[in-house]
Amino acid sequence: MSQSVRTIVVGVASVDDTDPVLPPCVALARELGATLHVAHALDRPGEEPRERLEARVRALAGGVPTVCHVVEGAATDHLPELAQELGADLLVVGATRRSRIRRWFLGTTAEGVVRRATVPVLVQRGALAREARRVLLTTDLSGVSPGVHEQGVDLVEALAGERFPDLRTLLVVQDAAAALLPRAALERLAQQELDGFVRARRPRERAIQPKVRVGCVADEILAEAAEWRPELLVVGSHGRAGHRPLLGSVAGATLRGAACNVLVVPPGAGERPAGGEADAALPLVSVA
Structure with missing residues (x-):
């Protein structure tokens, strides 16, 4: 562990x-x-x-x-x-x-x-993460994402009981990006990037399933949670002001709309996005 x-x-x-x-x-x-x-x-x-x-x-x-x-x-x-x-x-x-x-x-x-x-x-909102059978993590492939993702999975491992939960990492491609490429090509590119991101993470007790959706980021996260029904949703509080983390608009909307427990992971020291702003502009995706 x-x-x-x-x-x-x-x-x-x-x-x-x-x-x-x-x-x-x-x-x-x-x-x-x-x-x-x-x-x-x-x-x-x-x-x-x-x-x-x-x-x-x-x-x-x-x-x-x-x-x-x-x-x-x-x-x-x-x-x-x-x-x-x-x-x-x-x-x-x-x-x-x-x-x-x-x-x-x-x-x-x-x-x-x-x-x-x-x-x-x-x-x-419900039973604590120790009883979770499914955990949905989110990523936007930004500079803070590796640290936030690793810490989120670390905590899931620490909290897990005898049965380690199924893990899924979700990447949502923003609506605006769909105008730049055909949808199939966009989904294929995003899936390749997410697959590489997941492969680069530390090996875990159970393989992490990568998943891509296209649409409004907060809506798609909540839709995935409603369909897959995880007991725990892991999001990052994206960006910092000085030494204090900021709650990004997508993370905030996800937190307010989720029906399950939500684990919010702040970015670690030295992992702040360029400019230190919440919801930093990204070419394709934005999660937290």
């Missing part, structure tokens, strides 16, 4: 027993032998909320090393800062807003955390 998960930070919306994100995170930390940091942000933190959170975590932990953090201010600021300070391997937040038709949507807190985080963020 190329990476281990030793430190997990989870943000909870409640200090009581109403937040569904906490129990699966405790179970995940137990299975991985990781330390779990449970964080809750309040306008005015005090001893009572901390004691209630500690009691809740203690009742669930059952020997799992845990640390509780109750902080003053916005979760969108404090969760990413805490994860960075701790050198966390994973930050977990829940997608906590629902529509009238009972479909999960991305809450403002979860999106704000993803925008500011410098460590991988798992936005939880």
Whole structure:
């Protein structure tokens, strides 16, 4: 295994027993032998909320090393800062807003955390990645793509249970590129490029299946996810402003529209795209 998960930070919306994100995170930390940091942000933190959170975590932990953090201010600021300070391997937040038709949507807190985080963020909508049978990764073949893709697969390997999931890497060719070449030629060229990208990655326990689609990037990612039905979707937060990653428009739309768990991987140091801008212009494709 190329990476281990030793430190997990989870943000909870409640200090009581109403937040569904906490129990699966405790179970995940137990299975991985990781330390779990449970964080809750309040306008005015005090001893009572901390004691209630500690009691809740203690009742669930059952020997799992845990640390509780109750902080003053916005979760969108404090969760990413805490994860960075701790050198966390994973930050977990829940997608906590629902529509009238009972479909999960991305809450403002979860999106704000993803925008500011410098460590991988798992936005939880269902069972955690350890139970995943299928994982859909995305790439745009940009300069940050190799590092983001490798780290994403590393985390999938670290989180996988006894059955390693099927992996598929998706490349979406933008609509505009279809005007430059016949569709069949465009798909063939994109498939060749993606095949080469996948071959250049480190060997894994299971071969990664490359897949090409043509169309609106976010729409095609969501369509592929709806058809193939992965339990986990992996995207990159594309670009940086200073030392802070930016959430690209395609990644943001994918994150908000996905029905499954989403793992958002920030670009690593030294892998920023030219100019450091989000959604940098690419000749054929753009994913995150």
